[in-house]
Amino acid sequence: MTRAEFEAELLREGYEIREGEIKPNEHREAHAHGYDARVLVLDGSITLVFGTDRIVYRPGDSCSVPAGTVHEEHTEADGVRYVSGRRSVSPSASLDRSEGDAARAARPLL
Numbered sequence: 001m002t003r004a005e006f007e008a009e010l011l012r013e014g015y016e017i018r019e020g021e022i023k024p025n026e027h028r029e030a031h032a033h034g035y036d037a038r039v040l041v042l043d044g045s046i047t048l049v050f051g052t053d054r055i056v057y058r059p060g061d062s063c064s065v066p067a068g069t070v071h072e073e074h075t076e077a078d079g080v081r082y083v084s085g086r087r088s089v090s091p092s093a094s095l096d097r098s099e100g101d102a103a104r105a106a107r108p109l110l
Helices: 005-010 097-104
Strands: 016-022 027-031 037-042 047-051 052-057 062-065 070-072 078-090
Touching: 005 016, 005 037, 005 078, 037 047, 052 062
Parallel strands: none
Antiparallel strands: 016 078, 027 070, 037 062, 037 078, 047 052, 047 070
């Protein structure tokens, strides 16, 4: 999926588009967001950890992380630059999910 296609899909689905980066060798401990997130990696790489599952995303890879999904974010020496989408959810939809649910939810979008 190209960046243009990704952004068009985000807009159709009600996401707010942002561009960002995480510096090299950054390690963000387990946390969850109060919004649905989708990410497309532009440069570098990022490893997302969901319980015992570690998934590496490289340029062109995308994923979806539903609100309330507990995860870690790790970059290596190359850092990561990405475009992302955020979409608000109702409070009841952002309850913490089990590790199994999180790993299934954050599978790559192909």
